[in-house]
Amino acid sequence: MSFLSRVAEGLGPSKPQQPVEAFTRNDAGATSYPGLPGEIRSVVLTVCPFFISKLKYPPLEKTTNFIAGYCPAYMEERQVSSSFVKGMKCRLCGKLYPVTPVNFCQDDFGPLEIDYDYEGLKGVLTKEKLEARTFNMWRYQELLPIDGEPTVGLHVGGTPLIRADRLAKEIGVKNLWIKNDAVNFPTLSFKDRVVAVALSKAHEFGLKTVGCASTGNLANSVAANAAAAGMQSYIFIPSDLERAKVMGTSVYGANVIKVRGTYDEVNRLCTQVAFKYGWGFVNINLRPFYAEGSKSMGFEIAEQLGWRTPQHVVSPMAGGALVGKVSKAFQELYKIDLLKQEPSTKFYGAQATGCNPISGAVKNGWESHRPVRKPNTICKSLAIGDPADGYFAAKLIRESGGWAEDVTDDEIREGMLLLAKTEGVFAETAGGVTVATARKLVEQGRIPKNEEIVLLITGNGLKTQDSLATQLGEPVTIGTSLDEFVATMENTQEPVLA
Numbered sequence: 001m002s003f004l005s006r007v008a009e010g011l012g013p014s015k016p017q018q019p020v021e022a023f024t025r026n027d028a029g030a031t032s033y034p035g036l037p038g039e040i041r042s043v044v045l046t047v048c049p050f051f052i053s054k055l056k057y058p059p060l061e062k063t064t065n066f067i068a069g070y071c072p073a074y075m076e077e078r079q080v081s082s083s084f085v086k087g088m089k090c091r092l093c094g095k096l097y098p099v100t101p102v103n104f105c106q107d108d109f110g111p112l113e114i115d116y117d118y119e120g121l122k123g124v125l126t127k128e129k130l131e132a133r134t135f136n137m138w139r140y141q142e143l144l145p146i147d148g149e150p151t152v153g154l155h156v157g158g159t160p161l162i163r164a165d166r167l168a169k170e171i172g173v174k175n176l177w178i179k180n181d182a183v184n185f186p187t188l189s190f191k192d193r194v195v196a197v198a199l200s201k202a203h204e205f206g207l208k209t210v211g212c213a214s215t216g217n218l219a220n221s222v223a224a225n226a227a228a229a230g231m232q233s234y235i236f237i238p239s240d241l242e243r244a245k246v247m248g249t250s251v252y253g254a255n256v257i258k259v260r261g262t263y264d265e266v267n268r269l270c271t272q273v274a275f276k277y278g279w280g281f282v283n284i285n286l287r288p289f290y291a292e293g294s295k296s297m298g299f300e301i302a303e304q305l306g307w308r309t310p311q312h313v314v315s316p317m318a319g320g321a322l323v324g325k326v327s328k329a330f331q332e333l334y335k336i337d338l339l340k341q342e343p344s345t346k347f348y349g350a351q352a353t354g355c356n357p358i359s360g361a362v363k364n365g366w367e368s369h370r371p372v373r374k375p376n377t378i379c380k381s382l383a384i385g386d387p388a389d390g391y392f393a394a395k396l397i398r399e400s401g402g403w404a405e406d407v408t409d410d411e412i413r414e415g416m417l418l419l420a421k422t423e424g425v426f427a428e429t430a431g432g433v434t435v436a437t438a439r440k441l442v443e444q445g446r447i448p449k450n451e452e453i454v455l456l457i458t459g460n461g462l463k464t465q466d467s468l469a470t471q472l473g474e475p476v477t478i479g480t481s482l483d484e485f486v487a488t489m490e491n492t493q494e495p496v497l498a
Contacts, residue, residue, distance in 0.1 A: 084124075084142050088288055089115040091392065099145070101205055101280065103287045111388070112288045114145040118335040125336055127307065134158070137193055137296035143332055144197055144296070145289050151203045152229045153196025155185050157296050161304040161454070166422035171439040175452040177310065178419075179301055181459070182427050187224050187248065188460035189217035189428075190322070194293035195225045198282035201289040203229065207280040211235060213267040214283075215318065215381045216245035217428075217459050222282060223254035234279065236266050242380055244463045262375060264386045283319070287388070291321045298329025301454060302339065309343040311451040312402070314438045316430040316458055317349040317358050318382040320393030326456070327396055347397050348447065349404035350437035352377035352412060352429075355385055359404035361394045369394060378409045378467045379429035381459060403446045407436040413471050415439070416461060426461035434458075 088097040092110030103112055125142045133139045137157025138150050159181050168176035181190035195218070202210050211234035212222045219235045226233035235249050239258040250256050259266045267283075274281045282290045302309055309330045315323040330343035351359040354377030357369035372385035387393070397404055407415070412429050415436035420426050427435075434455050441447045461468075478484040 084117045084121050085145050086115045086117050088112040101201075101207075101285045103285050114288055114292055116143065116332070118332065121336040123337075125338070127338060130303070137196065137293070137300075140296060140299045143299070143329075143336075145292050146197065146200045147204055150196065150200045152199035153186075153192060153225050156192045156196045157184065157300065159184050159300070161301060162423065162425070164423050164455075167419060167435070170418060170422055171435075171442055173442055173447070173449045173451075173453060175450070177305075177452070177454045178423060178425060178457055179297060179454055180425055180457050181297065182425060182431065182457050182461070186228070187217070187220040188462070189221065190294070190297060190456075190458040191217040191221040192225070193296050194218075194290045195221040195282060197293035198280075198286045198290035199225050199229055199231065202231070202280040202282075202286060205280065208232060209234065209277070209279045210282060210286075211270065211273070211279050212282045213237075213263065213270040215263050215383055216241055216463065217381055218283065219249040219254075219256070220245060220463075223249045223252040223256075226254065227252040234273070236270050236273075238263055238266055238380070238383075240380075242464055242466060244465060245380075248463060262373070263384050264371070264373075283388075291325055291389075294322050294325035295329035295332070297322070297456065298326035299333065301326070302330060302333055307333075307339055308341065309339065309345045310454045311344075312346050312348065312447050312453045313456065314348045314350055314434055314441070314447075314453065315456045316382055316434045317351050317393055317404070318384045318387065318430075320349075320358055320387040320389035322456065322458070323347050323349055323393050324389060324396050327400070345400065346402040347400045348402045348437070348441055349393060349397050350434045351404065351406040352379040352382055352433055353406040353408050355379070355383045356406035357385060357387060358390050358393050358397075359406040361390065362397055362404035366394075367391075377412075378464075379412055379433055380464075381428060381430045382433060403441060405437045405440050405444075407433055407440060411436040411440075413468060416468060417471060419457070420461070425457060427457045428459035428461050428464040429467050430459055431457045431461070432467075 085099060088099060089112065090105035090108065090110040091113055092108050093105060095105055095107055097112060104110065105112060121142060130139055135158040136155055138154065141150065159179065162178040162180055164176045164178045168174060182188055184190060184192045186192060199210060209232045210222060210226050212218050213236050215238065219237050223233055223235055233254040234257065235254045236257045236259055237246065239260050246256065259269060270281050271284055273279065274284050280286050313326060315326065317323060327345070327347060330345060333339045334342050349358055349362065355372050355375035357372050361369040369387065369390040375383035375385050377383055412432035415432035416427060416429065419431060419435045434457060438453065438455055442449060447453060476488055478488055
């Protein structure tokens with residue numbers, strides 16, 4: 001039976017063989033590879049008779065139709081890529097593909113990622129060349145999948161790596177750093193990195209309309225960067241998203257669509273919309289390029305540490321891609337001789353207890369995660385119940401010798417306050433997850449107290465102020481006289497500053 005015939009009947013690919021029920025076209029989840037052994041659990045693929053009648057398999061040399069990632073707006077003859085991009089490769093079977101807006105392998109539905117010519121990069125991308133460039137994410141553009149110069153997000157990245165001695169003392173460790181993407185440009189989260197790459201690539205593909213499914217930060221970033229690039233954007237979000245994130249998206253003139261459902265249900269709808277209209281959705285058909293942007297955080301960390309990698313990295317996990325891409329970044333720098341020692345960093349994943357599919361898999365020894373159908377946590381930005389990279393994140397964490405943990409809503413709030421009061425960094429709820437998880441891992445003895453640790457802070461607390469509404473008291477109010485202030489100072493209760 002042909003590939004398209006199997007897809008049309010909902011059977012999935014011909015290899016590996018799998019039962020009919022394993023391919024669930026109506027499953028409300030993001031794509032996860034694989035679910036249980038031999039299972040493709042949540043491929044959100046839609047096929048229509050018109051499409052089948054038109055498509056010439058395989059649709060790679062001349063892309064004129066769209067299948068969960070194929071884009072009709074893509075210029076037919078444009079197959080040129082960066083001189084250091086060899087193509088795209090399936091993360092499961094290794095099958096090679098040319099650079100096109102497609103996100104999965106036709107044989108096994110494994111996700112595609114960018115394959116680079118590392119031998120060709122040796123001696124080309126040198127420390128001297130890097131140091132002569134502006135300190136932002138495009139400093140490393142040879143290791144990012146764009147053709148020539150970037151066109152979107154030219155000032156993204158270059159965020160500080162902060163020595164966090166006061167926080168280190170509070171959680172009981174000696175050598176702690178914070179990679180602070182809460183001050184990233186333009187929308188105060190690490191998502192600006194992935195969007196800069198995705199929209200630069202969308203521009204190369206000739207796309208005029210872009211979009212995303214988002215739990216908030218990605219919505220802000222796609223809307224802002226699309227506006228700056230003159231692109232039209234459609235942003236799909238769960239209807240219960242924080243008000244600040246909704247406003248921080250709408251202000252850029254984006255078409256914001258609230259969906260009554262979980263993130264995973266929103267993601268499925270976006271796949272169908274992308275299929276129908278041929279738009280570029282950054283975390284669907286542009287995902288292979290989008291995900292590569294996260295590597296820039298790892299590149300910067302290694303350079304900021306003096307061209308070496310830390311012993312431990314604690315990362316928040318939503319879709320699960322960030323932890324893997326930081327690891328890939330470290331390995332790439334070693335492959336092109338920018339690092340003297342082969343990286344041996346242990347990676348740790350942080351999630352909220354109310355949505356912990358990846359940490360649950362790691363702690364229970366499962367090969368892959370079990371979807372959380374109804375996430376219930378104040379940390380909306382990590383509330384992805386069926387993460388696209390869940391399988392790979394859990395695998396990396398185990399193989400690196402790390403671990404994963406999750407924390408309650410109260411622990412998340414405590415983590416946010418602790419980071420703010422010790423280091424002056426106001427992180428969103430995901431930052432609270434990361435700090436609280438790091439403290440828990442240290443208490444468990446999983447992270448040694450005397451080794452170097454980097455915490456990834458991925459978003460700004462101004463976006464999730466409501467989560468702390470009940471934790472902070474009202475400021476003291478006084479008149480204009482000095483006596484009233486003195487009386488306040490003599491009061492046994494310390495004033496809470498605004």
